[in-house]
Amino acid sequence: MSEHPTDEQPLRLDGHTPIPPTHVAAVVTYLEMREPPPPRSREPEPEPLPLAAIGTDIARYRALYAAIGTPWLWFGRAGMSDDALLAILGDPEVEALALVEDGRDIGLLELDRRQPGEVELVYFGLVPDSVGQGRGRRLMDEALTRAFARPIRRFWVHTCTFDHPGAVDFYRRSGFRPYARAIEVAPDPRLTGALPRMAAGQIPLLAE
Numbered sequence: 001m002s003e004h005p006t007d008e009q010p011l012r013l014d015g016h017t018p019i020p021p022t023h024v025a026a027v028v029t030y031l032e033m034r035e036p037p038p039p040r041s042r043e044p045e046p047e048p049l050p051l052a053a054i055g056t057d058i059a060r061y062r063a064l065y066a067a068i069g070t071p072w073l074w075f076g077r078a079g080m081s082d083d084a085l086l087a088i089l090g091d092p093e094v095e096a097l098a099l100v101e102d103g104r105d106i107g108l109l110e111l112d113r114r115q116p117g118e119v120e121l122v123y124f125g126l127v128p129d130s131v132g133q134g135r136g137r138r139l140m141d142e143a144l145t146r147a148f149a150r151p152i153r154r155f156w157v158h159t160c161t162f163d164h165p166g167a168v169d170f171y172r173r174s175g176f177r178p179y180a181r182a183i184e185v186a187p188d189p190r191l192t193g194a195l196p197r198m199a200a201g202q203i204p205l206l207a208e
Helices: 058-072 082-089 135-147 167-173
Strands: 023-033 051-053 094-101 104-112 118-126 154-160 177-187
Touching: 023 167, 058 082, 058 094, 058 104, 058 118, 082 094, 094 118, 094 135, 104 135, 118 135, 154 167, 167 177
Parallel strands: 118 154
Antiparallel strands: 023 154, 023 177, 051 094, 094 104, 104 118
16 A cells, blocks of 8 residues: 555555545445334333424534534535525425434434435434433334335435444344445545534544
8 A cells, every 4th residue: 555545546346445634435334124114012102202393494403413423424414505405404305303302402313205215314313422222213213104104115324434333233123224335435524624623533534
């Protein structure tokens, strides 16, 4: 491997592909389900989740997106203009919901139905101090109910190696089946200003 890799290096399918220090790279896993999984027995029936529609409140959306995603280097929406974000959130086929607890937004569920016959689980997550307490399972149950509320061919999601290390296993246990893999290379959002320079310390910042 060269000492100073450049972005002109072609992808190698057998071995290492150098990535410029100004960029980050992750392995993306795509998962899908073609029908809803069998319902789980729940005794007693839990109270309905306190979900609130975010709609076009982009300030609320950005704050929740950052609270959940910054530790995992989520940058897809962080560098997006207000107009571009409003075009998505304002579409009637896009549903962005906040999980609210004690007046605080702690979870995000975003479903995209713009592709006929499909629903994409675009973003799904909890703020760090709410992980591991059963809320994620209940939020996924809500996602499944909403996704299959009308006939669709498939419900799909993608995650990557920057996300929580248990993400793929969680989706598989929820009924999703992995079907494809890709490598995503992008400018490091901490260098572009989309994310704070101290974000996602587990992913080294290589360039100044």
